[in-house]
Every structure is written in structure tokens, then in C-alpha cells.
Amino acid sequence: MKVAVIGIGTTEFGENWDKNLRQLAIEAGTKAIIDAGIRGRDLDAIYLGNMSAGRFVGQEHVAALVSGELGLSIPALRIEGACASGGLALRQGIFSILSGQHDIVLVGGAEKMTDLMTDGVTSSLMGAADQEWEAYYGVTFPSLYAMIARRHMFEFGTTREQMAKVAVKNHHNGFLNPIAQFKKEITIEDVLKSPMVADPLTLFDCSPITDGAATLILCKEEWAKKYTDDPIYIIGSGQASDTLALHDRKSLTTLDATVKAAKEAYKQSGITTKGVDVVEVHDCFTIAEIVATEDLGFCKKGEGGKLLDEGLTEIGGKIPVNTSGGLKAVGHPVGASGIKQAVEIVLQLRGKADKRQVKDAEIGLTHNVGGSGGTAVVHIFSR
Numbered sequence: 326m327k328v329a330v331i332g333i334g335t336t337e338f339g340e341n342w343d344k345n346l347r348q349l350a351i352e353a354g355t356k357a358i359i360d361a362g363i364r365g366r367d368l369d370a371i372y373l374g375n376m377s378a379g380r381f382v383g384q385e386h387v388a389a390l391v392s393g394e395l396g397l398s399i400p401a402l403r404i405e406g407a408c409a410s411g412g413l414a415l416r417q418g419i420f421s422i423l424s425g426q427h428d429i430v431l432v433g434g435a436e437k438m439t440d441l442m443t444d445g446v447t448s449s450l451m452g453a454a455d456q457e458w459e460a461y462y463g464v465t466f467p468s469l470y471a472m473i474a475r476r477h478m479f480e481f482g483t484t485r486e487q488m489a490k491v492a493v494k495n496h497h498n499g500f501l502n503p504i505a506q507f508k509k510e511i512t513i514e515d516v517l518k519s520p521m522v523a524d525p526l527t528l529f530d531c532s533p534i535t536d537g538a539a540t541l542i543l544c545k546e547e548w549a550k551k552y553t554d555d556p557i558y559i560i561g562s563g564q565a566s567d568t569l570a571l572h573d574r575k576s577l578t579t580l581d582a583t584v585k586a587a588k589e590a591y592k593q594s595g596i597t598t599k600g601v602d603v604v605e606v607h608d609c610f611t612i613a614e615i616v617a618t619e620d621l622g623f624c625k626k627g628e629g630g631k632l633l634d635e636g637l638t639e640i641g642g643k644i645p646v647n648t649s650g651g652l653k654a655v656g657h658p659v660g661a662s663g664i665k666q667a668v669e670i671v672l673q674l675r676g677k678a679d680k681r682q683v684k685d686a687e688i689g690l691t692h693n694v695g696g697s698g699g700t701a702v703v704h705i706f707s708r
Contacts, residue, residue: 332361411663499650
């Protein structure tokens, strides 16, 4: 399979008080259309990842909202899969082209989260967990990932310092990224001494509440060179599901949905982990990055912390992870994160990531998770 990415666009991520949801979506979409060198009327369809606009800003029917703002009457579909909504939207866009139904599509993700107070955002996000067996008893996503962290520490000896190194690395990368919510370097001590959220996770182990949007323009493979001299191709796409509730799973330290989605994407692309040059993983919490690098096959189970100790996931390391700054530093507007990951990989493969650039990057991978692993989506990109 091959589908080409010919255009990318993002807003700045952060507390965008002066922009509403439609403005964020249209800004990112317009930038991608311009980058692709097409006109809006060239688009055949729109696929928009959005988790919870109804609760965050009181707006449903958001795909039609965006298509209307663009002045288009083409098919427009909202895709929801919790924090994996963006990755799922990308997957649907890929399928629409591979099926022959469409030739050029816009896939985007957008979320406006800061209009609510923190408790309202937390309540809305818990819609991605099991309501009867988790949310009802007061569990939140920080506490769910804290359980994963504690079990990982117990089984494999993972340390607080190793988790803190995820935050330090990703803040360093975010410092180099003009769209990042946090452009500030931090230290391991900063992470360990930040306020406790859910033991062992402190404030600096957690991704923030964020507004933002990101967009890709996709087209069928044979049209790519018509629009750009440097198309990036999607050569693998995998998706899998698991139980919403942690207590129903075989293990707290493995996200089976990630393992299965990655296996499908690797098979489609014909590559293994050895062929991947740069990775964007779903680091909603620092432990999530460690678990992801294991589940994606970049190290053995339980050795994700060692990758950080040895500097292997840094820019310039053996397998750079979250060169954008990740969800941790760029921010996590939940419906947009999966598309933002893809934008970063496209920049890397184009050789246009500036100070974040991975030398000679040819193959990139994105990993997007919904909830605590109920959904996982993996995409593989190639020059």
C-alpha cells in the first residue's frame, strides 16, 4: 500500500485564548492546502479527528462545521477514538484513497480544551475510560497510568529517574519546536520535585491541557509528483483494540493494542524496527513512552528505561523518539495529537525539521493511543 502526503499544516499548540475551535481547524487546514499547492475545490473529502467538542465547547457536528467554513460541500466525517481520534482519521483517509473512492483528501485533528476548568476537562477525558468500573470509583487517567508505572517498576525495576528522563528529553526537543506549548528546558530534579499528581507520577510526568489543530493532505500515489517534488508515502497502517478497563487485561505493563497494531503496520510496510529512523509515540505520561518503545519492538519488555539511560532515544541516538517534543512538551489537544505526530514525521523525512532534524531520516513511525490503550493506531512513513 502507498498513499502520498503532499501537504501539512499546524497551529501553535497551547492555551489559544484568542481562537475558537473552528478558527484552529481552518488555520491548520488552510496551511496544509497551501503547502500542497492545491485549491480547496480539489479536495474530495474531509476526515476530522475530534474527541469531545460537545463537552469541551458545546459544539457537535464539527466535520460539517469545518467543511462549511472552507466553503466546500464535499463529504466530511468526524472520527472519534478518544486520544487516538487523529490517528484514526488518518487511517480513514488512507482507506478512502486506496479504495479508489477519492483522489485527494484532507485529514485533520482539532481540539479546544482550555475553555473548561481542569476538573471539567478531567471529567470529559474520563469518557475514554470504563465508566462503570473506573470513572465511577473516581479513577482518572493520571491514576490509571500511575498503576501502569507502579507495576512496571515492580516487575522490571524501572525507576522514577528513568521516567523523568522522558520528560527532560521531550522538553529539550520541544524547546526546539516553534509550535510547542512548552519551550523550556527542565531537569530530572525539576520533574521529581514537581507536585505529586498520582504516585509515582508528578506534574512534569503528565502531558498538559491544550488547544490546537493539525492537518495533512493525502493523494493517491500516482498523483504525488504532480503536486510536489518531495512527497512522503504512507507504507503501513495498523489498528487494534483492547478492553477499556485495565483490570480486564492480561498485563498492566503491555498495551496489546499497540503490539497488534504495530505488527500489522510492519507487515504491510515490509520493514522491521531496524529500518525505522525516527518515531513519534503517544507519551501522554512519561511511563507511556517507556511502555510504547517496548511494545513497538525497539527493545525487550522491561528495558525501555535503559534506552533513556543510554541516550538511544535522543536526537542523534540510535532510535530518536518524540523529536517534536511529544505530547509532553508540544501539548496534547486530544483529537489533534495523532495528526501532529504525522506532521513531525513528514518534516523529518523532508529534511526540514531544523534543529530537531534526524540525519538521513528515511523511515518514520507514529503511534497514537486512545485512553489507556483501548485503541492504538500505528502508521509507517517513507521518503
